[in-house]
Amino acid sequence: MSNPLFAARRSLFALTSVALALSAHAAAPNQLETVVTTATRSPQRLADVLADLTVITRADIERMAAASLADLLRASGCAEFSRNGGPAGTTSLYLRGAETRHTLLLIDGVRVDSQATGGPAWNNIPIAQIERVEVLKGPASAIYGSDAVGGVVQVFTRKATSAPQVDLGLGAGNLGIRKLDAAVTGRDGIFDYALSAALDRSTGFNATLDVPGSFSYVPDTDGYRKHQATARLGAQLSSEHRAELVFLKNHLNSQYDASKFSPTNDDHTFQDTRAMRLSWSAQWSAALQTQLSVGESRDRYETRPSPYQTETRIRNTALTGSYRLGAGQQLNFALERTTEHLDNSGLVAGGVDDRAQNALGLGWLMNAGALNLQLHARHDDDSQFGGVNTGTLLAGYALTPALRVVGSVGNAFRAPTLYQRGSVYGPDLSKPGVKALDAERGHNAEIGLKFALGDHEASITTYRNRVGNLIVFGAAGSCGSSFGCYENVSQALLKGTSLAGRARLGVVNLSATLDFQSPTDASTGKLLARRAKRLATLRADTELAGWQIGAGVQAAGQRFDNAANTKPLAGYALVTLDAAYRLQKDLKLQVNIDNATNRDYQTAGGFASQPRTVVLSLRWSPQL
Known part of the structure; x- marks a missing residue:
């Protein structure tokens, strides 16, 4: 049998060759005219972005109907992930092979993170309310501060429309899948609004496998229930001034198997993610614009009947803006204060811990015809471990x-x-020679080519990111626990080459990605756990007899479930199919088939992945 990864590779090379050879201009507008903000923290055309940035639109989201944000990113060729079971299971996202805690998640500009596990809850981010996703690959701490070692994923929720509009979606499928979402958007005088809510549930499948050494296998089904809501309220006070309030709440109730020795327990995890942001944007002159914002996010995780609970609260106050120095030059600035709070019984100091970070960032953007330059610099001062300077x-x-x-x-x-530093597993500074944990630090270099002509695009990027001071759970001795301690001991080397292409050939739209990567432990040369050397995606869609038809392939090579590289996880290729038909002007019928070949695969040892799912949905989107 031919290797699907090799097939995807040949398809991408063919697509890239075709795109590079084209010389005719396309009449239709292309994605490069899209305005993005994540790359520099200020608006710019996608065509002018120097970094490796991917944009996923609302149309992409509806067409692919992904089960979660992580599934959407994998299907788009942006990242790989490992997951304990189905879409609601604990999920780790690997952007360019970096650890899950090394990717910064922003929801409408609000930082979302867990100070217990490190990294956001990728399994609890709403899909129905997303308007657009921007994925920035590569370090961005010089713009955003901590966490952006591997990159940034910024989620934008739905925005107001010029005319009042309703959007209703209803879906059902196997595995007891039931989906319902609703949104209403519009304007009334100076005020605008975008309100949305969603319900999502599944009876699921058995998330654990009966394999040697399995501790948690229980022969049952593990389902989930989600409910989510967002609100965006704006006031255009004048042509130069705008105020906006954004609020998001997600709740997840997911079944899991805690132990095969307690098979009658109905084990559940409960996860709540909240984000809120109030902002005031001002255009003081043709050259100067600012935005003042106050935001807060909360991440709460609980298990029952096994008692465990943790909650992270992050508050951020920021003044950001830009000033045009003259033709082709712009100065960006950011002044921020972030406070982090963790409530967790495992913390030594009474179950709670706090810290604050103050930051000043500057950026210089220059466009001189064929030459573009950008310089970003930032200083973060942390109340626990001091200052960090970053630059790009x-x-x-x-x-x-x-x-x-x-x-x-x-x-x-x-x-x-805060958990790594302040729990019983954190450094005990009263012991001789024991030092506090330092920040993990990455140093990256990359070079690439970008081609764009009409509706045809292709890019290739080669990168090398060395991450030092990696925090691992190591041997006992430096903390108060006999089981082990957190310590700065490891180094990772993340290097690779990413290719991407998009073209319209006749009536068919093609897109593809291919990643050759080598995320390794720098001291041993072994692959980091659960990361593959080869990743690929291929997608085609067209219109036929009134139907919009699409098909895609997502492929990953062999990985290892452990750092010692002794427990292999087989490679896999997943096929997705989708079709949509407009029954009326405002009414659309859609069917999505994920894992169409019912491939049996694992992204984490001992945990099953979702089998073939078929979902039939209706979407009604009338203007009022």
Whole structure:
């Protein structure tokens, strides 16, 4: 049998060759005119972005109908993940092979994280309410501070429309899948609004496998229930001033198997993610614009009947903006204060801990015809471990109107979590020679080519990111626990080459990605756990007899379930199919089939992955 990964690779190379050879201009507008903000923290055309940035639109989200944000990112070729069972299971996301805690998640500009586990709850981010996702690959601490060692994922929820509009979605499928979402958007005078809510449930499948050494296998089904709501309320006070309030709440109730020795227990995890942000945007002159914002996020995790509970609260106050220095030059600035609070019984100091970070960031953007330069610098001062300086230099040069070479160098950091520093497993500073945990630090360099001509795009990026001071759970001795302690001992080397292409060939739209990566432990040369050397996606869609038809392949090579590389996880290729038909102007019928070949695979040892799912849905979107 032919290897599907090799097939995806050949398809991408063919697509890239075709795109590079095209010379005719396409009449239709292309994605490069999209305005993005994540790459520099200020608005710019996607065509002008020097970093490796992917945009996933609302149309993409509806067409693919992914089960979770992690599934959406994998299907789009942005990241890989490991998961304990189905879409509601604990999920780790690996962007360019980096640890899950090394990717910063922003929801409408609000930082979302857990100071217990490190990293956001990727399994509890709503899909129905997302308007757009921007994925920035590569270090970005010089712009955003802590966490952005591997990159940034920014989620934008739905925004107001010029005319009042309702959007209703209803879906059902096997595995007891039931989906319902509703949104209403519009404007009334100076005020605008976007309100949405969603319900999602599944009876699920058995998330654990009966394999040697399994501790948690129980022969039952593990389902989930989610309910989610968002609100975006805005006031256009004048042509220069706008105030906006954004609120998001997600609740997840998921079944899991805690222990095969308690098979009658109905084990549940309960997870709540909340985010709120109040902002005031002002255009003081043609050159100067600012935004003042106050935001808060909360991540709460609980298990029952096994008693465990933890809650993280992050508050951020920021003044950001830009000033145009002259033709082709712009100065960006950011002044921020972030406070983090953890409530967890495992903390030594009464079950709670707090810290604060103050930061100042500056950025210089220059566009001189064929040459583009960017310089970003930032200083973060942490109340627990002191100051960190980060910087990034990016450059781009247009070899032709359609072909540009880009490159960058920069560093990044991730602060230790409050749990890593303050729990019984954290350093006991009363012991001789024991030091406090330092921040994890990354140093990255990359170079790439970007091609864009009409509806045809292709890119190739080669990167090398060395991450030092990695925090691992090591041997006992430096803390108060006899089971082990957190310590700065490891180094990781994340290197690879990413290719991406998009083209319209006749009536068929094609897109593909291919990643050759080597995320390794720098001291042993072994692959980091649960990360593959080869990843690929391929998607095609077209219109036929009134139907919009699409198909995709997601493939990953062999990985290892452990750091010693002694427990292999087989590679896999997943096929997705989708079709949509407009029954009326405002009414659309859609069917999605995920894992169409019913492939049996694992992303984490001992845990099953979702089998074939078929979901039939209706979407009604009338203007009022």
